[in-house]
Amino acid sequence: MxxxxxxxxxxxxxxxxxxxxxxxxxxxxxxxxxxxxxxxxxxxxxxxxxxxxxxxxxxxxxxxxxxxxxxxxxxxxxxxxxxxxxxxxxxxxxxxxxxxxxxxxxxxxxxxxxxxxxxxxxxxxxxxxxxxxxxxxxxxxxxxxxxxxxxxxxxxxxxxxxxxxxxxxxxxxxxxxxxLRLYREKELMNLRGDGTGELEEWDRVYDYDYYNDLGSKDAGHVLGGSTFPYPRRGRTGWLPAQKNGPSEILQLLDFTRRKVYVPRDEQFNHVKMPAFFAHSVKSQGHLVKSQSRLFLPSLWAVCNNSTDEFESFQEVLKLYEVGFEIPLIENIMQCIPSEFVKELAPKNGEAHFQFPMPQVIKEDKHAWRTDEEFAREMLAGVNPVIICRLPEFPPTSKLDPKDYGNQTSSITREHIENNDLEGLSIDEAMENNRLFILDYHDALMPYLRKINSTSTKTYATRTLLFLTKDGILKPLAIELSLPHPEKEEFGAISKVYTPAKYGVEGSIWQLAKAYVSVNDYGYHQLISHWLNTHAVIEPFVIAMNRQLSVVHPIYKLLHPHFRDTMCINAFARRTLINAGGIFEKLFFPGKFAMEFSSMIYKSWAFPEQALPVDLIKRGIAVEDSNSPHGLRLLIEDYPYAVDGLQIWSAIKTWVQDYCSCYYKTNEMVQTDTELQSWWKELREKGHGDKKDEAWWPKMQTLEELIEACTIIIWMASALHAAVNFGQYPYAGYFPNRPTMSRRFLPEPGTFEYQELEQNPEKVFLRTITAKPFALEAVSLIEILSRHSPDEVYLGQRDDDHKWTRDTRALEAFKKFGDKLVEIEKRIKEMNRLEHKWKNRVGPVKMPYTLLSPIKGKDLDMGIPNSISI
Structure with a gap:
């Protein structure tokens, strides 16, 4: 009625x-x-x-x-x-x-x-x-x-x-x-603000700005614009560091005074803020009090004065089995709000810290080193979104030869055919979709000379893999490449390494895999995690609040998936991605980290964030109307893709059912003034460096609206869960996922090579992340991997059935929740069939639960609605 x-x-x-x-x-x-x-x-x-x-x-x-x-x-x-x-x-x-x-x-x-x-x-x-x-x-x-x-x-x-x-x-x-129309319009005008002035915590203004608050004076850290394209972030209105300068004054992070401006309704609530802060202190053993660092020198005090190195894997294990004492900074407890740190009081001036046992070494302390586990994590690890089918042999490059010379891979047939391809030639293996590649060559080569000018010493890597008849991946060869020592135009200098188990050759192979892991985890943090979820979603949050009224059906659909995102991103700009911050200190691109992520953003396209589109683009799947979800996976046992397609399909069905309650025709989409304003502003301002229509759906049909909303919800919920909450289970044991490499591979005849022959563990640990940085990295990812105590998960809403009066929408949402319960049961059943689905558990005996939608007892279970950590 x-x-x-x-x-x-x-x-x-x-x-x-x-x-x-x-x-x-x-x-x-x-x-x-x-x-x-x-x-x-x-x-x-x-x-x-x-x-x-x-x-x-x-x-x-x-x-x-x-x-x-x-x-x-x-x-x-x-x-x-x-x-x-x-x-x-x-x-x-x-x-x-x-x-x-x-x-x-x-x-x-x-x-x-x-x-x-x-x-x-x-x-x-x-x-x-x-x-x-x-x-x-x-x-x-x-x-x-x-x-x-x-x-x-x-x-x-x-x-x-x-x-x-x-x-x-x-x-x-x-x-x-x-x-109500005038009130609806006025409320949106208030939320847009007038684009001027410094914003205070009670202001409810959503507006855009460049990433010009990453460094107080360094214009090179301003992201956004034609030179360093980037998504926009929320405007604060803070004054520039220099008169008419590009960078804002970098505000001190102070958890007690909310110095990081985001609209108050976007800030962590009274449950999450104390939990987030207290766990940070527990995990890191210090108080956050510096504009450019999360970590005070207390962690360095753990390290022996004579060396900043671990001597053996057994010494690393003590971090989880025994723990360690950290001298706390004098009077630190006086700086911490009492309700944040009820259990943090030190004894005798020291606090005891013991990291939880990462799942990757919980059942078997050595299985992480196997080739099978190394390859399995490309399908079920913390970064399962990069591996591609090998389209041609040898692998080629898309880098312009005028600038970079010959970048074609130096991997030869002889390298590959020395491995067991189960009776297939290379050409036959490619025709049967059995060869795959983890390729970081083109992404890193343009920056490698800059990166290696710092304390980092690493390579651009290509890793070739073979899909066995048992359904697991087997690494065939790793190529380590450097720019030509004279000029980039002279091409790459590359060496190829093949699997070996024993002796110095086995140690060299383990180091080659470590360089791949360094590439993979650094790329994961900067691109798969930060850029492709946190950064690209923030403009959607801003545009929605500026252009869609709270009574708009699409606002009601998307709003739960933006909870806490602006707040966690604001904290990231203070301590993680800022100049001299954690990313620059801990991950291999160093001071070029954010510039590097800007270059990757140049090729970002919104439609390609859809899981089916991504899988097809990477050659991992082909269209097949007779297969579930209309796709056939070329790697049948690909846990991320198998579980992801189930979640994707459930989200899309929910969005389709919901949107169909309000839009009966394409014309209704076209004439929805708020919807069209939202989509136009999102493209032209929020992602203003990619406003060309070729990068976006035109938003003229109901089908385009459904696809767009599905992609947004997927990125904010399932995709973020897949690349975030596995960090501690996999990378909490840092030798498995080192954040940097500090030495090149030893050459035969050198002292380092002799040392490798005599003490391979010592050389391995001195090649990857140093002790103090490793402790900081483990502390950081433990925080990032932890679910908030007030988290709301996919298929749930914190306002229960009161969020809408429309019974059809409520019925569709219940159907969505019921479907997620079915998916959860299916995932558990597949994980139990580890003899059939070997990649779901692997040598480390770690079931794949990153896309289990229902929250469980482990860090890596449950898909939160939003990017909230």
Whole structure:
């Protein structure tokens, strides 16, 4: 029934015209003891007893008020009333803790108001509160009406316009009731801001800026624009470091004062912030207090004064089996908010740290070194999104020969045919889709001379692999390449290494695999993880809040998948990707890390982020209408792809069912003004360096809308889960996933080569990440791999069934959740059949659960809705 028919029915109700509507407001107060505003919070609790400090006013969804020049009829102002009044000071102190508080509110209603569609709230207290919901219990002729708010409401003096919240009914712009249209438009105007001024924590402005806050003075760290193209990030409005300079002042990171600006509703909540901070301190043994570093020198104190090296793998294992003591910085505990670190108090000036046992060595301490596990992790590890089918032999390069000379691989048939190809020639193996490649040659070669000018000493790698009849991958050869010592135009200098198990040849082979792992993990962190999930999603968050009203169906669809993303990205700009930050210090591209990621972004295309498109592009799958999901995998036992296609299909079915509730024709997509503005701004501003239409769907059909929303949800949920939460299980044991290499491969006849013959473990450990950097890396990835205690997972919503009034949408969402439960059961069953699906468990006995949608007890289970860590 339409609102106007309801309104007509309401006017027919017999009895008194004016009635009372009871409402229940759920809100959470600011935690007075976490932030320096105790007097204000106590005063607010007193004001609650006096009343009339928080007012609400209903806005009609059906009737205007032309006599007063108002677009909608407004109800009379009503005030919150607390059901339970604190009896003494103890109750008063309990009342200001950050727990949900229930308030009653009673509205006077008459038939001229009709059905409410929104309400105005004014906060006349001294501090902000978090407004969760308003529920009207019995609106005449309508019944229960929900307003899902989930927003911080600051004192009224902080705002230029009134705070407005809408009911949970979704509307396309053209279908919005006339009295609500102006409020809908004004709310979007407020969220866009005017593009000027420094933004404060109470501002609700979403706007774009370059990545110009990565270094205080170094213009080379400004990303975005024609030289270093990049997605945009949220604008802060901070002043430039130099007059008319390109870079913002780099603000100090201070967890107690929210120096990192993002709109307050995008910040971590009262549960996640303390957990995130406290776990950081526990894991790292220090307080974050530096603009360019996460780590204070306390971790370095663990290292022996005479060496920064591990001497053996057994010494590395002690990090997990025994632990170590870290001297804490003097007075450090005085700097940490008490509620953040309840269990961190050191004894005798030291704190004991013991890293959890990474799953990759939990069952077998040596299996990570096998060729089978090395190859399996390309299909089921932390970076299973790079491996491709080998299209031609020898592998060729797409680098311009005018600039880089001959970059064709030096791997010969003799190198390959010395391996067992199960009776196949190279040509036959290629024709039967049995040869694959992990190729970092073209990505790294243009930067390798720069990278190796630092403390890093590494190679551009190509790794060829053979798919055996047992369904596992077997490495055939590794090519290590360097630029020509004189000029890039002279081509690459390459050496090829083949598998060996024993003697110095076996040690050389282990080092060759380590160089591949260095490439793979550095590329994973910068590209697969940071760029292709965190960075590319932020413009979608900004554009949605600027152009799609909260009552727009697509806003309701996408909003859960953007939770905490702007906040975690802002922290990353302070400590991880900034100049001199963690990425530059720990991962092999060093100070060229972000510049390198910018060059990779040049080839980023939105449609190719769809899993089926990606698999076909990499030659891993072919279209097949007779196969599930319309694809046939060329590696049948490819855990990431097998599980991913199930999740992808479930997401797409959910999006299709949902969008079909609101869009019946392509014309409805084309005439949706907010949707078209969102898509246009996303391309032209959010991803402004890639605004050419060739990179994007045109958003003219329902099919394009469904595909676009599916890609967005996939990137923000499943893709991020696949490349993030496996970090500690696989890379927590850093010899398996080293972050850098510091020496080139020893040459025969040298001292280093003799040392390799005599003590291969020592040489291996002195080639990869040094001890202090390894400790920092393990600390970092333990944090990144940990699920938040308040996480909301795929198929769930934190506002339950109240997020929409549309029953068809709720039914479709339940169907989605049920499908995910089925997928979870299927994944568990496949993991149990390890004799059949060998790549799902592998030599390390580690089941693949990174795309298990339901949260389990392990770090690597559960797909969060959003990029929230």
């Amino acid at each position: 339409s609102l106007h028919l309801l309104d007509k029915a309401i006017k027919g109700i017999k009895g008194e015209k004016k009635v009372k509507i009871k409402g229940n407001v759920v809100l959470m107060k600011k935690n007075a003891f976490a932030l320096p505003d105790v007097p204000g919070a106590v005063l607010d609790s007193v004001h609650e007893l006096l009343g009339q400090k928080v007012s609400l006013q209903l806005i009609s969804a059906v009737n205007g008020d032309p006599e007063k020049g108002m677009p909608a009829k407004l109800g009379k102002v009503a005030y919150l009333k607390k059901e339970l009044v604190p009896k003494d000071l103890k109750d008063l102190l309990i009342a200001i803790k950050p727990n949900d508080s229930n308030f009653r509110v009673t509205f006077e209603w008459d038939e001229e108001l009709g059905v409410p569609g929104a309400f105005i709230i004014k906060n006349c207290l001294n501090t902000e509160f978090y407004l969760k919901t308003l529920t009207l219990e019995d609106v005449p002729g309508y019944g229960e009406l929900h307003f899902v708010c989930n927003s911080w409401v600051y004192p009224q003096g902080k705002y230029r316009t009134d705070r407005i919240f809408f009911s949970n009914q979704a509307y396309l712009p053209s279908e919005t009731p006339a009295p």
